[in-house]
Amino acid sequence: MSYRIKTDVFEGPFDLLLHLVSRQKLDVNAISITDVADQYLEHIENMRELDLDVASDFLLLAATLLEIKASSLLPKEEQYFGDELDDLSPQEARDLLIARLLAYKQFKNVAAELSARMESVGRMHPRQAGIEQQFLGLMPDYLEGTTLRGLAVVCADLMHKRAVFLLEAEHVASMPISLEKHAESVARTLRNEGTISFHALLGDDPDPELIVVTFLAILELYKRGLATLQQDEIFQDIVLTSRTPDDEDME
């Protein structure tokens, strides 16, 4: 079961960020998650009915921005990683983001070229009529080494996989994990532990639903000032630290 994020419009946070940058100035250092969310929601409204995939894209963007924001927020917190942690200054974070956006743009450009190439090559159809009847008997035996039992095992395996898939899908459909409940459970764990990593929260072999809902939960806790987040590099583990919210931070 793979979890795929794709929309007709954006192909991930870099794509979205490029689009936003092309429309206006973006202050990465003082990124406002809510501002970006507003812009994005506006965009979605103009586009078509809300699509879960599209909404997921926003999450990815939020993650990218959080990474940058966190790197500018965290140095003020206790540095439990010690001196080795080479924290990026906001300026460095911006430079890094720009470099990555430019690299992404380069591949977006070359992808367009490849697409054009594929289309023009696709106008030529290879001959694959194959050989005439009289030579068919000389063809190699494609089933050499394949036994009937082997075939049965392959089929049984597939059906098993399908059964597991359906069971899980059923579970997802009938008992979605509620974000509120999950955020509360993460908050409780965090209060007890003080510090915990995203991966530790997920446990072994999490399904995509759990990953998504846990991620949403930590964003929620961050927003409520109940946790601080640190991620050293994109796709690396996110570390949550419990935080007592100031009164004004609370609703």
Added chain:
Amino acid sequence: MTVSVQLKGAIEALLFVSDEPVSIARIARVLEKDEKSVSAALRQIADDYVAAERGFQLREVAGGWRFYTHPAHHDLIEQYVLSWDTRKLSQAALEALAVVAYHQPVTRQGINAVRGVNSEGVVSSLVEKSLVREVGKDRSQGNAILYGTTRMFLEKFGLKDLGELPPLEEFAPDPDVENAIKQRLHSVGDESATQDDDVEEID
């Protein structure tokens, strides 16, 4: 009758991607030309190849026109075909074949559903290798093509008929595995059930 190079080219291209004889009527229809000019063009093309001593020819056989290799090279082709490596079936092809064998008649959609991935290319290649063939259409599914195994498939495995395929139950997954899955799903359910009490706590 003079025949345009363009018409000849179009006919050549059509026949080039066909692996069976194509009738003049069909070519005329596709090209929106009259049969007479198509017929004249076909003859000219065939003559062109003879004149240039090409390694292939265009021949009229029962049912239409088709490209063939020139008989002068047949010994060579035999040798060449014999030299082909035994290209074993890919895992994807083997999976699709297994699904067709046990679930026939089955649509492509059905094969996809069991394999969990798109099987279009794979099924086409099995048809090309004469291991799988179209056996009908499924009216309930918008006339989707139904696939089944071929006689060649039975012969390769020395089966008299499909009833001789080993029963799948023999290969069913280990009951322990199945229990583990059920348990895991069950426990997730329990966990969220106990949390029902503190829904109000947040927000």
Added chain:
Amino acid sequence: MTVSVQLKGAIEALLFVSDEPVSIARIARVLEKDEKSVSAALRQIADDYVAAERGFQLREVAGGWRFYTHPAHHDLIEQYVLSWDTRKLSQAALEALAVVAYHQPVTRQGINAVRGVNSEGVVSSLVEKSLVREVGKDRSQGNAILYGTTRMFLEKFGLKDLGELPPLEEFAPDPDVENAIKQRLHSVGDESATQDDDVEEID
């Protein structure tokens, strides 16, 4: 170099029954000729077709030679044969494919890093389409699977080999775009460098 009609005919016949590009070395071996004359013959055959404005052509692609129809007849063929190959790749798939093509061998992680998004599903679909394949493991990254492009990739994109990929440098964003990105991400940021103290303010 003069090439005998006999040699040209023999090569044509061999390629005619092949459903993949055939290398010069292979043809030379089957025909017991030296590669140089085979290569010269192939070029002459390709030229013959162009000169005679045939509906098909001989092209060098993916390390070998293969017959193709002439692009001028594409529309005709598309309405004549039902092809599953004409589906376009998604933007996501093209981006991931571009990263694999230029950075191979590359892990999924490496693809993700460039695209800024999880590419698992996209890579699987590229593997399923035989455009990308596993080429090894990266020991330094916990045995992560390394991906590279396939021969099918070369064929579909009309490349003789990977060296024919257009240089990546040519596709660097032009200075205007680069400046725009820098300015728009920076200008406000420069200002806000002085605002470091009240970062908390924004949420």
